[in-house]
Amino acid sequence: RTRVLTGITTSGTPHLGNYAGAIRPALEASRDPSVESFYFLADYHALIKVMDPARVQRSTLEIAASWLACGLDPSQAWFYRQSDIPEIPELTWLLTCIAGKGILNRAHAYKASVDKNREAGEDDDAGITAGLFMYPVLMAADILIFNAQKVPVGRDQIQHIEMARDFGQRFNHLFGEHFTLPEAAIEQHVATLPGLDGRKMSKSYDNVIPLFAPREQLKKLIYSIVTDSRAPGEPKDADTSNVFQLFQAFSSRQQADDMRRAFESGIAWGEAKQALFDRIDAEISPMREKYETLVAKPADIEATLRDGAARLRIAYATPLLAQLREAVGLRDLS
Ligand code: TYM
Numbered sequence: 001r002t003r004v005l006t007g008i009t010t011s012g013t014p015h016l017g018n019y020a021g022a023i024r025p026a027l028e029a030s031r032d033p034s035v036e037s038f039y040f041l042a043d044y045h046a047l048i049k050v051m052d053p054a055r056v057q058r059s060t061l062e063i064a065a066s067w068l069a070c071g072l073d074p075s076q077a078w079f080y081r082q083s084d085i086p087e088i089p090e091l092t093w094l095l096t097c098i099a100g101k102g103i104l105n106r107a108h109a110y111k112a113s114v115d116k117n118r119e120a121g122e123d124d125d126a127g128i129t130a131g132l133f134m135y136p137v138l139m140a141a142d143i144l145i146f147n148a149q150k151v152p153v154g155r156d157q158i159q160h161i162e163m164a165r166d167f168g169q170r171f172n173h174l175f176g177e178h179f180t181l182p183e184a185a186i187e188q189h190v191a192t193l194p195g196l197d198g199r200k201m202s203k204s205y206d207n208v209i210p211l212f213a214p215r216e217q218l219k220k221l222i223y224s225i226v227t228d229s230r231a232p233g234e235p236k237d238a239d240t241s242n243v244f245q246l247f248q249a250f251s252s253r254q255q256a257d258d259m260r261r262a263f264e265s266g267i268a269w270g271e272a273k274q275a276l277f278d279r280i281d282a283e284i285s286p287m288r289e290k291y292e293t294l295v296a297k298p299a300d301i302e303a304t305l306r307d308g309a310a311r312l313r314i315a316y317a318t319p320l321l322a323q324l325r326e327a328v329g330l331r332d333l334s
Helices: 016-030 042-049 055-071 089-096 101-105 108-119 130-144 155-175 214-222 241-248 253-264 269-295 298-328
Strands: 002-009 037-042 078-081 150-152 183-185
Touching: 002 130, 016 037, 016 055, 016 108, 016 150, 016 241, 037 042, 037 130, 037 150, 042 055, 042 130, 042 298, 055 150, 055 269, 055 298, 078 298, 089 155, 089 298, 101 108, 101 130, 101 155, 130 150, 130 155, 155 183, 155 298, 214 269, 241 253, 241 269, 241 298, 253 269, 269 298
Parallel strands: 002 037, 002 150, 037 078, 150 183
Antiparallel strands: none
């Protein structure tokens, strides 16, 4: 079976970008019986940005409840928390020892932090942790440990998947064929979902629309999306519009084509936003109630996650690490 794997960092409330870029395409892929799916909560990754334990806990609960509300069936897909699989940090170290430092120097997130320091006239690495620098190696371990072939992610993660391929290939070259090389699977009509201010929707920009915002709040947020000041009746450019980008991610090709024509013939921003709200709400509201029920039962979610990780370790992680330990010359733990 084709293995599909993806994760979300537990650093905040899940948003529409996570849904359209990762959750929805991943669950669509899962419907194919020839697919074996792996969905997880990247809580080790969260520690790189978040030093607030309560926030990591809350986010873990919310993201887990979101996956389940969106239709993940834990009896059909592997569903787990990264930090419940100790073989992941163990593999991270094995990969760290073969990962090129020069490659990590080129990682977008690290480079962006260095650029910011330079602009501020600080030392290149001021305030940058080794955790941020090593982020792509931990992510490669997430992917390689289950030999995932397809990784549904937003565009911002493509570079990380390429690095995982590079590290996997290098390890295979040195120690024998242990890893399948993964490929990113990108939703073409979603690409990067813009946030309220037009930049990429992201927890770090504080411009997100929470996936399960109550209806009224959803409406308010959608009406607050920044637009240009073209008046009703004036033609509008769909290609540069956040409202259109969002609309497209939540509608069929036909609906998007109709909206494009409405933009050309000067639809009012208020009307376009109402249409956008209707599309998003139609898709999300059937899941919202389920989410509210799930998020109110943390013990059930906890049990589901633990069970997933325990079975997954036995099925794949522990045997693989035994094989890798032997391959690199470490003692057999069994
Ligand atoms: P994270 O938590 O930032 O985002 C989770 C997923 O949501 C996608 N995404 C978006 N897609 C479209 N438009 C947006 N505005 C948008 N914002 C976020 C991301 O591309 C991602 O697919 N490093 C990863 C988590 C991770 C992971 C992995 C993913 C850790 N290990 C292994 C895949 C495989 C991250 O921080 O995603």
